[in-house]
Amino acid sequence: MSFDLVLFGGTGDLAWRKLMPALFQAFRHGTLPEGGRIIGVARDDLSHEQYRALIASRFGGVELAKRPSEDEFARFAAMLHFLRMDLSRPEDYARLSSMLNERQADTVVMYVATAPSLFTTVCEQLASAGLNQPQVRIVLEKPLGHDLASNRAINETVRHSFQEKQVFRIDHYLGKPSVQNLFALRFGNALFEPLWRRENISNIQITIAEDLGVEKRGAFYDQTGALRDMVQNHALQLLCAIGMEPPINAHADAIRDEKLKVLRSLKPWTAETLSQHVVRGQYTAGGVNGTAVPGYREESGVDPQSRTETFVALRTEIANWRWAGVPFYLRTGKRLASRDARIVVTFRPAPHAIFKAPMGAANRLVINLQPRDGLELHLLAQGQDNRRNAQSLSPVQLDLDFDRRFGSERVGAYERLLLDVIDGRLNLFVRSDEQEEAWRWVEPILDAWKSDAQGPRPYVAGTWGPSASSAMIAREGLCWSEEA
Known part of the structure; x- marks a missing residue:
């Protein structure tokens, strides 16, 4: 060809x-x-x-x-x-x-x-x-537009020029091997599907952390911010992959129909939830990996009085029968403590405890996206150190490292997506109605920030963001995965 x-x-x-x-x-x-x-x-x-x-x-x-x-x-x-x-x-x-x-x-x-x-x-x-x-x-x-209105305008122009089947809106996170394996894990195996619901899952965390700053993209980033740059696309696409119902087949529109249902089921924002469940931050000077780095406002191309957020953490729910009441926590930021992208699914504890387990220990499925791709299943088992106390358990984990298992020459995200475009496969690309629904959901946050006199909360570069982020999740007796 x-x-x-x-x-x-x-x-x-x-x-x-x-x-x-x-x-x-x-x-x-x-x-x-x-x-x-x-x-x-x-x-x-x-x-x-x-x-x-x-x-x-x-x-x-x-x-x-x-x-x-x-x-x-x-x-x-x-x-x-x-x-x-x-x-x-x-x-x-x-x-x-x-x-x-x-x-x-x-x-x-x-x-x-x-x-x-x-x-x-x-x-x-x-x-x-x-x-x-x-x-x-x-x-x-991405980003396709700056808000819902501009996104619609772009999509309308595209529709006048091209058929929807000719349009490939790229989100490179969907090309990551670990995200593709998330679909395989959920819909190619019988093991997890019976557990994949509110009765068995306590909470889900999605973290996309970067230790880099804005680099040479200061002028662009200052007009964009973390909510538009990461949450509206990457984070919400990961949430859809976790929360969607099984599609009727593996065709592109069947998959994208189910993702759209998730976006439409996200709880709408109110004044109360916006104030309690959304945290924005902006990094100040600090140190990353032993190197001193400037604050965001000192970066090249950035307004010295900028109110642009470099960090967002939020709590939401999918209001349907499968997920009602299960909190989904999304977090992303620049100049954080490490480069780390992961999805953590925490299961509810056993209904009746007959063994002693460490405080806070739980069954968790961790999908690692970067810097390495893989899956971890955290369980409780009786280890060698428990020979004198058969009723005590210790945390253990099953670890599937994709590099070790499948080799380091696996197809990268952009490589996979570019080949899919050439072959005409739309499965891992975003449809216009998905994209517009995502903008519709984040727009109340953008509107609220316009009238917020406080601005983003400062956090020192090289940390995990503003303390308000930890306080938000702690109100429900939880902590972020790196604190567990």
Whole structure:
């Protein structure tokens, strides 16, 4: 199968940091279809050879095991091409059309890795140039919009230009091996489904923690914040994967229908729950991994008086028969104590205790997303240290490390998703009604913050966020997983 992948923003941060390494790994693994072209598009004045040299230089920042040898890159570089374009000029899209018409590829992928403000322009111009034919697929990066109204406006423009089956709204967390295995764990095994309900589960925590700051994205991040950047998409998609009902089959719309039901079942916000169950924070100067780091307001591109949140913690519920009354805790932030993304499902204790167990010990299923992928099942058992007291239990765990079990050369998130786009598989991509429902749910939080004179609570870089986050969960006699 021949394909052309047009990468708008072909010299940008996402292109060289994520997309090109992912495409190269697919090439190395032999899964990238032969006869393909990767066409970088940007305003830079580059030849094909200069673009290839630029991409080669960026591979120096990739981890050693994933760097190409000279011979490998030479073969991969033969696929790389470059086209100078001003995305506002119709004549430049005509030049792109001519380049694509040099051969009739079976599939044409338009990957829009640009500022969200350009999404509608690109879609409209592609349609005007006739570049929305059935073999064309368009990939849109998050965030899609700044609020519900802007998201609807973008989706409306996209709908006028492309059919829904041509649109791939990407959320790279859905491509992570551990998230894919979460679907397999739930719907491919009979073990957990009878337990996966309110009668057996005490609470669920979803944490996406980063030890990095805003890096070179200060100006962008200051207009976005943690709620838009992480909660509205990544965190809510993980919540859907945990909370959804079994789909009738593995087809894309069957899966996305069930995720949509979860989003529509989330408890709506009230003034009381907004004040009690949502915490926002902003990091101040501190230390991460033994290195002093500046506060958020001292970062390049950030307003010195910024009220943008770099941390969010919240409590919600899915108001349906399966989950009624079970708290879901979501937490994400920058400059936290470590890079750690995980889902922790805590089960209720045995109804009648006949053994002695350590205080706070519980059965837990932990789905690790980063820095390593894997599953942990925490149980209680009688260990060697309990030989004199047969009625005492100790915590033990069953640990499935995906790197050790399946090898470190497993398909990465972007690699998997890019291959799915080329093959036309929509299962791991977000539908427009899902996205709009997620915006509808977070919008009352954004509105409340506009009138909140207090602003985000400060927390020292290198900690786990503001103390109000721990206080929120402690009110129900719980603690965050790293404190357990």
